[in-house]
Amino acid sequence: MAGRIPQDFIDDLLHRTDIVDVVEERIKLKRTGKNYSGLCPFHQEKTPSFSVNPDKQFYYCFGCGAGGNALGFVMEYDRLEFREAVETLAKRHGLEIPAQSNGPQHRADKERQQSYALLQQASDYYQQQLREHPERDKAVDYLKQRGLSGSIAKRFGIGYAPPGWDNLLKHIGTEQQNKLDDAGMLIMKPEQKRTYDRFRDRIMFPIIDMRGRTIAFGGRVLTDEKPKYLNSPETHTFKKHEELYGLYQARQANRELHRVLIVEGYMDVVALAQFGITNAVATLGTATSANHLQRLFKLMPEVVFCFDGDNAGRQAAQRALETALPLMEDGRQAKFLFLPDGEDPDSMVRSEGTEAFNRRVDQALPLSEFLFDSLSDSLDLESGEGRARLSALAVPMIDKIPGQVFQQLMRQQLSEISGLERQFFTPKAEPSPPSAAPQNSAPSHRAPDYSDYDPGYGDYDAGPAEPPSSFKARTNRHRPAAALATTSNGARALQLLLHNPKLALKVDLETSDALGSLQHTEQGLLKALIEQLRNDPNIPTAILLLQWRDSDYGPQLKQLASKELLISSGEQREQEFLGCLEQLLRQTREAELDYLKEKQQNQQLSSKDKKRLTELLLAGQRRNHR
Structure with missing residues (x-):
């Protein structure tokens, strides 16, 4: 577990970094007015839609929506994790990432x-x-x-452990014996006073983690010795239920991975890569785990399991199905490919070629089809008893699916197979427990701390991260249509504020409090930003966007910040910003007033509604007398 990177170090690093220099080191840019433009590196295009703004230290693509600051660009373009990207930018300035601790965690990091x-x-x-x-x-x-x-062997770092008991130990040095043992490279037998290399006379396959570090090895024997394949034991650098052989190489070979093929062994991965199929990975002497699938689904939407077509392969596929079901969020896909008996991916791709093998992968069984096929394999679906048995087996498995759309589609498919009404398989809703919190509690905003930001690759773990501030709109008790629609005044005010954070100092407390009392999401978001920027009005837009990047509204803020303002005068921007806020307050109050008046004509108002109606009428009178 890596230590936290201090937030002030990240902020200082972004202050020192010119995003134009960072981007120009990687793609060609051309000056266009105040900005720089070029072909987007994140999607295919012929006309430049990629823009870099040196004033805001921000990039944005109008074609695919990619955007962010220098740190985000390095992460996306170089395909690095957060910590690696920080290290890359820090090296540009000759900086070292400061350590926050000299305690046990720091020592463990050093040992790793x-x-x-x-x-x-x-x-x-x-x-x-x-x-x-x-x-x-x-x-x-x-x-x-x-x-x-030779080139494919070099790409995967394949090597050879020669025969002999202590070749590696002698090469590294006997003074490193204990550390080599900690890394899983030796076998030590103190009772026999013997220490020798774990891997001898084997083809060696280094296991690489997502950051490109060698964390373990797999060795394939060249004689009749058993076992045929030998893996490193689990160590502080290697957990076999979390790592996948070939995933690092697959990500290096494919800028965008939309599908990954899970095979059984190292040689299958390497052989497929030899034939141009560069999206295969293998588990490391264990069945595919939930950790494996979680990692893969963070990187791509589709996983294809590849198995032999014999009974052992079918049983392994059944275990993979049970592992995958609780992870099948809407938008994710899992498929099952069964090869002919006696074939594996290595032999199959050699016998039929790349194109035919890819067709097999394309035609793999979807999870839904495999689930119903496997459950009904020994059942007579022509009989009522058989269909009832299928239903009894399928419903508990379908209930494990978290994706609501996918789960409902599976219920519908079961309904069609069994001949029963779909409602029969729909669980009755349980009554919701009473909530102690009032419905109209004010929205809570806090910009997230990115000192331990993890983009989701699973290797940089900086300890328990505080969840990013996820903006939640208040329950809309009066439901006026105008308050529910996205207002141009709200978007414009946010845009002006992002371009000039110091505008927050121009908003009085009465106005910001009033924004928080309203029902519209954008108004609550404005209030949160205003309160944050009052405390830090000099924050650069790029750092502000970084702090909100992982919130629900990060993409919206990024898009607003990317749009150019047509007015350059600071005074004009201030007038328009304050005018937008006033219009927002007026429009929403008028919508609420109209709603309460209409409600009063049809039913008796509650005491709370009467009080609110009086407040709105008095406020309107005060504004009219100004």
Whole structure:
């Protein structure tokens, strides 16, 4: 677990960084007025729609909506995690990320870093032995027999652990014996006073994490020795139920991964890559876990499981199905590909070629089809008993699906198969427990702290992160149509505020409090931003957007900030901003007043509504007498 990066360090780093320099190091930009433009690196286009604003230190693509600050650009373009991106920008300025602790956590981090360094040395050593060892020929011949080229072996860092008991230990140095043992590279038997290399006379496959670090190894034997494949034990750098072989290489080879193919072994992954299929990964001596799938679904929407077509393959597929069901949010897809008996992805792609194999993947069974096929395999669906049995088996599995749309579609499919009405499979809604909180409680806003921001790749874990501020609109008790629609005044006020955060100092407390008492989401959002910017009016727009990036309204704020203002005068901007706020208050109060008047004609108002109606009428009279 990496330590937190201090927020003030991140802020200072962004202050020092010129986003134009960062972007121009990676793509070609052309000056267009105040901004710079170029072809967007995040989607295919022929006409430039990618814009970089040096004043706001912000980039935005009008074609695909990508946008953010220098840190976000480095993360997206270089495909780095948050911490790596911070390190990249820090190196530009000769800065070191400060450590926040010298306690046990700091020492554990240091030990892990030492293990990463030793494991990389081991990987370099094994690759060198594949090139230079006197007995390298048998390893090279094996790889050639499997149809692997030198370039593909280099891409995956494949190496050779030569025969002998302590080659690696001697190469690294006996003084590192305990650290090599911690990294899983030795077998120590104190009772026999013996220490020797874990991997001997094997083809070596380094296991790389999402940050490109060697964290473990898998070794394939070249003799009849058992086991055929040997993995590193679990260590402080390697947890087999979390890591996937080939995922790092797949992300490096594909800027956008829309689908991943889960296969059984290292050689399947490498052989498929040899044939241009670069989106395959393999589990590491264990079944696909929920952790594996969570990680994959963060990166792409579709997962295809690949199994042998025999009974063992079907049983493994059933376990994968049960693991996947609780993770099937709407928009996610899981499919199942069964190969002919006796075939694996390696042999299959060699016999039929890339195009035919890809067709197999395209035609893989969707999860819904596999679920009903597997459950009805031994049932007579022509009989009522068979359909009843299918329903009894399927309903508990469907209930595990969290995606409401997908779950309802599965119920509908079960209804069609069983011949029963769909309502029969719809659970009755349980009465909601009474809520102690009032419906009209004020919205709570707090800009999130990004000192431990995790973009979702799962490797940089900075400890328990505070959840980003998710803006929730208040329950709309008066429901006027004008208050529900997105207002141009609200959007314009937000845009002006994002371009000039110091405008928040021009808003009096009465106005900001009134914004918080209204029912519209944008008005509550304005209040939250105004309160934040009163405390920090000099914050650059780029850092402000970073702080709101992971909130529900991050994309909306980013889009508003990307639009140019047609007025440049600070005085004109202030007048328009305050005018927008006044219009917002007036329009919403008028809508609420109309609603209460109409309600009064049709029914008796509650004492609370009467009080509110009186307040609105008196406020209107005061404004008319001004």
